[in-house]
Structures are given as C-alpha cells and as structure tokens.
Amino acid sequence: MTLRITVLGSATPYPRPGNPCSGYLVEGGGVRVWVDAGSGALGELQRYAGLGEIDAVWISHLHADHSADLLTAYYGLLYADIRLDAPVPLYAPPGTADRLAGFLTNGPRRSPVEDAFAVEELYDGHEARVGGLTLRGRAVEHGGIPAFGLRIEDEEGRRIAYSGDCEPCPSLTELARDCELFVCEADGEGPGHHSAEQAGRTAVDAHVGRLVVTHVGPSVDPRHAVADAGRVFAGEVAYAAPGRVFAVTRRSRTPGRTTPSPASSR
Numbered sequence: 187m188t189l190r191i192t193v194l195g196s197a198t199p200y201p202r203p204g205n206p207c208s209g210y211l212v213e214g215g216g217v218r219v220w221v222d223a224g225s226g227a228l229g230e231l232q233r234y235a236g237l238g239e240i241d242a243v244w245i246s247h248l249h250a251d252h253s254a255d256l257l258t259a260y261y262g263l264l265y266a267d268i269r270l271d272a273p274v275p276l277y278a279p280p281g282t283a284d285r286l287a288g289f290l291t292n293g294p295r296r297s298p299v300e301d302a303f304a305v306e307e308l309y310d311g312h313e314a315r316v317g318g319l320t321l322r323g324r325a326v327e328h329g330g331i332p333a334f335g336l337r338i339e340d341e342e343g344r345r346i347a348y349s350g351d352c353e354p355c356p357s358l359t360e361l362a363r364d365c366e367l368f369v370c371e372a373d374g375e376g377p378g379h380h381s382a383e384q385a386g387r388t389a390v391d392a393h394v395g396r397l398v399v400t401h402v403g404p405s406v407d408p409r410h411a412v413a414d415a416g417r418v419f420a421g422e423v424a425y426a427a428p429g430r431v432f433a434v435t436r437r438s439r440t441p442g443r444t445t446p447s448p449a450s451s452r
Contacts, residue, residue: 215318246350386418
C-alpha cells in the first residue's frame, strides 16, 4: 500500500490547454480524496476515478482556480448518472455552502447544496478522519481571505503536506514539518504567495523529504521554478505537471539542506 497524490491540474489563474487549474487526487488508506477543484479539474479527475467514487472533497480556499468545479460536481452528483447514497463530505472554508447556493439557486427555493455535499467548515487546527487517512488543516496567509494548508497522514505514518495558496508563514512550516512529500505553490513572490525560492526555503525549514512546486505563475517557466527551488532545497524537487503521480511508499525522509545542489528538472 502507498500514499499517493495525482496532479489533475496546476494552472493559475485560469486553465490552459492540457492543464486545468488546481486539483489533486489523494489515494491511500482505502479511500480517495479530491483536493481542490479548480476549473477543469473534474474532467481530469475522471481519468482516475469516477465522481461517485470520491470519498471526500477538501478545498483550500474559495478562489475560482481552486473551487469552481464544485458547481459542476453538484450537478453531476444530483442530476446525472451517479447514484448518491449519502452526501459527499466536503471540507471547505467558512461560507462555502452559501457561496455555492448563491451560484446555483435560480428561483425562490434555495438549491439543495446539502443534498450533494455534507459541508464541514474548516478552521485552524481542523482535523477529519476519512477511511485510513487523517486530514489536518491549518490557517495560512493568502491576502486576508480564509485559506488553509493540508497535512494528510495514513495509518503507517506516511505524510503529504499541501500549501494551498499562501505566502510563507509559520503555520505552513509547522504543518509540513517532517513530511515525506511537500506540495507547495510557487505563483510568485508577493503578498499571499510563495516564489519558487521561498517554496524551497519553507521546505528546508520544515525538514521535508521531497518538494513538488505547483501553481507556478504564467510568467515563470516551470523548469526555472524547479531550478530556483533547488538552489535552496537540496532534496528532490519536481514540478506538478498534470498527470504526474507522487507516491510515498514508506515512512522516511531526506532532510533538505541549505547547501546548493544541482537543480532538478523532473
């Protein structure tokens, strides 16, 4: 058994040909968790699992490039070819249910969002159990809106951390501490985001095993992002290209160092 994460898409701020916006499929502990649902991610999700086969959905924040496909997922769950025995657990920022209803309601009766999703609002320190996986959330800094990073751990102690969108902050470093795999955004240095170099620095400070840079801004070549992160973090660095699968097969790590090492273009 492995804990693995498949990249459905990593584009920002809108989908590109062959690359949807942020979305990931996490598999382990006998379950599948859809993490972030940016524009186009639902279509790619179905390459690996049907919408009706998802055990839970986890959303980092409500910007459209991380959440827009919740709208089409709602229609898929309730009005298409899926037999839904119970609403799908949806862990998401405060106000998500009302935000979805605001888009979906077309008459005097509020759309039955809760028939599709069992919404549980995130907060700093939130924890949920889905099958054999534990999902832990921490509030992170993303321009003043409710935003969260995620730590996923299986029953064997294997761990993946995901930054969502945020600037470097102590809560993210703590969340990612000693994780075998760290998926960190690299949209560009500035309020609310990491640069690739800052992603490398957070990886070093958190003593993670491997770093995957994702959500790379449109003005940055992903190869340059990997190189920039690799100048700071001496462990393995890769880019979250759509379709890439990153697996944690055992509990182990190679701590990142500040000693420069050759850049990886994986």
